[in-house]
């Protein structure tokens with residue numbers, strides 16, 4: 001059980017999403033709010049691009065020396081009294097958690113938001129053991145009540161509107177609650193209080209792990225993660241192995257980049273750095289603390305020039321909020337734990353099973369909005385193409401597409417052939433073209449022409465037009481001014497000196 | 504100095520008027536464009552679908568056709584981006600071809616880049632008394648950073664009212680083969696984009712990439728909305744003739 005294999009295709013799942021008006025409205029509304037918030041926050045920041053580059057450099061450096069920093073982190077955490085475990089895959093991580101839970105005769109676990117725990121499907125495993133697992137982040141709590149999975153990295157219930165949420169919570173309350181956010185949140189707060197006091201174990205994720213001190217850092221807005229990490233006697237932290245940053249000074253950069261990118265907040269409401277179990281002088285905190293460092297496909301990316309940067313991700317969700325595809329289909333259509341552009345790349349990459357997962361890599365127009373939004377500049381739009389390429393190179397291309405592409409190459413490798421194909425089109429279209437448009441929905445035109453018309457080909461292509469056009473232009477005897485000549489010569493000169501760079 | 508036109512397969516077959524406008528506009532500055540007929544397509548449809556060998560076969564025609572050009576100018580930010588960002592990757596294992604790919608990368612310009620950055624033209628002297636809105640195509644504006652050039656050119660067109668397009672930077676849903684493969688998602692995206700164009704109440708939609716323009720105009724035609732869709736080169740050339 002690692003990422004949940006999907007029987008359906010992204011096409012089928014997005015068909016369902018596209019026909020769900022509630023979902024589309026809710027997702028559009030919130031992503032709009034988040035991306036506007038981010039825009040404002042980054043503009044106000046003033047030096048966003050420099051900080052973004054700094055963030056990228058920190059992540060690049062850390063991941064390039066991940067073994068070193070992981071070691072340092074583990075040594076320091078152990079010296080602080082933390083039990084550190086390694087899990088090669090999801091199964092191992094679940095087993096380790098179960099063992100700890102069993103040794104504490106646990107009946108109840110409270111959880112703060114953790115995407116890694118979603119990736120491992122740990123709630124289902126706990127419940128199988130008869131242990132109640134309660135999500136305490138408001139969004140996660142809602143999703144848990146609905147029996148669903150999060151559809152956004154930071155806003156798990158983004159696909160639900162207020163009324164749907166009120167309905168869910170009313171069922172839980174046994175009375176009708178109004179669709180008023182503060183009343184609903186008040187109900188959940190009261191409900192969760194009891195759960196916090198009951199639970200033997202608090203389970204958290206980890207936003208950053210600081211190598212120089214062995215501390216784990218949590219970012220949150222609701223205060224629930226503080227409760228999870230202080231009230232229960234035992235704390236289990238699930239941490240992706242790439243969450244490391246070298247120092248507290250680096251945390252400053254991350255604390256600047258992450259909340260602004262995620263929600264447009266200047267700072268997260270609570271930022272807790274926890275360096276070990278409760279000491280005698282501490283007022284609160286767990287008596288026993290475990291950190292489970294999870295690989296689950298992450299180390300496969302190390303040393304891969306095309307995908308290593310995936311490990312730089314700080315899970316801010318900005319790429320989801322910027323993505324025009326995500327806006328229309330929401331997160332569940334991606335079919336994995338992680339959705340949006342990062343999910344479309346991360347899911348297949350973690351599974352390294354390109355043959356079966358290539359499908360979601362196709363759900364992108366490659367517009368690059370994700371890359372532009374990303375606080376650590378991960379080139380997701382390029383990675384999507386690399387995934388498609390790997391699928392083809394490994395021989396999993398679809399037969400029809402393979403034939404089509406062979407045809408493409410045959411035509412485009414030779415301009416004479418291209419010319420005759422255009423000619424054939426000009427003649428062939430006579431059957432279907434009317435007033436400069438082609439409206440038929442047959443064959444490959446079905447998808448395109450369902451919401452558009454196709455322009456028909458003009459009688460002359462550019463290459464056919466060129467002969468006379470060239471003569472006409474020459475006849476006008478154009479003269480070049482000295483200024484223009486100088487500028488062009490200058491451009492050539494610069495190029496010779498290596499002056500023109502393409503970013 | 505040899506200035507060559509890379510027409511792109513789309514404009515060659517469907518929008519020759521865009522190439523003509525570019526050639527005639529540049530001639531006004533004494534730039535005589537030539538057109539190597541052995542060129543075909545940048546290979547992007549195959550590249551983006553993962554078929555890199557097929558993309559290389561197409562790309563080789565450009566590397567050969569423009570081998571001795573000093574400047575290569577194209578009416579598409581997307582196809583220019585393909586050359587500038589991905590040709591070196593495409594030929595990374597071929598020591599001879601990568602050299603050529605990097606030379607082509609150096610000398611290829613999107614049309615407004617060439618006009619503004621190289622020739623230093625900011626005002627072509629056009630008059631275009633219409634309400635116009637502009638869609639900045641993703642590859643040109645985001646990946647090549649072409650943001651100021653078209654705006655400078657448009658701001659200097661006399662009589663033209665440039666209306667901001669709501670959510671202008673959102674993708675129109677074209678994405679080449681994406682529009683066919685993921686037609687339903689693409690349909691949702693283009694419908695939203697067309698809606699924003701209609702909200703702007705512009706008479707003309709202008710852009711720098713005919714793929715996107717074909718996509719949006721296709722939807723506008725489908726809806727029976729008579730909004731004129733043009734490449735900026737066409738608009739400028741028409742405006743110059745009117746002046």
Ligand code: SF4
Pocket residue numbers: 153261312313314315316317318319320342370373374375376377378
């Ligand atoms: S890929 Fe970038 S934008 Fe997306 S979640 Fe990760 S850090 Fe944020």
